[in-house]
Amino acid sequence: MVKQMVRQPQPGVFLLYTVQGGQPRFLGRDDQDVRDKLLKWLGRSYRYFQFDYCQTPHEAFQKQCELYHQLKQHLDNTRHPERPDGTEWRCPVCNFYE
Numbered sequence: 001m002v003k004q005m006v007r008q009p010q011p012g013v014f015l016l017y018t019v020q021g022g023q024p025r026f027l028g029r030d031d032q033d034v035r036d037k038l039l040k041w042l043g044r045s046y047r048y049f050q051f052d053y054c055q056t057p058h059e060a061f062q063k064q065c066e067l068y069h070q071l072k073q074h075l076d077n078t079r080h081p082e083r084p085d086g087t088e089w090r091c092p093v094c095n096f097y098e
């Protein structure tokens, strides 16, 4: 099902759910291939997902930060999103990387 819905390797962000229509419980991103990362996490505890493609890894990072700050009270992964090594990207919401 995932393979049919998510086709090309592209950066993006995803949310995983334990209950359909429930609160998102896991927020992830991949800078190369969001489908590949999604497939690795999808499983017994996280059975439902949503994802969003982004044009660039930077856009994916910013999107992940925004979602993180909106949703963090629900998430199992409570750490702030990490920027890739070697970048000076900043969170658009908070001062985590100042």
Ligand SMILES: [Zn+2]
Binding pocket: 065, 069, 080, 091, 092, 093, 094, 095, 096
């Ligand atoms: Zn932040």
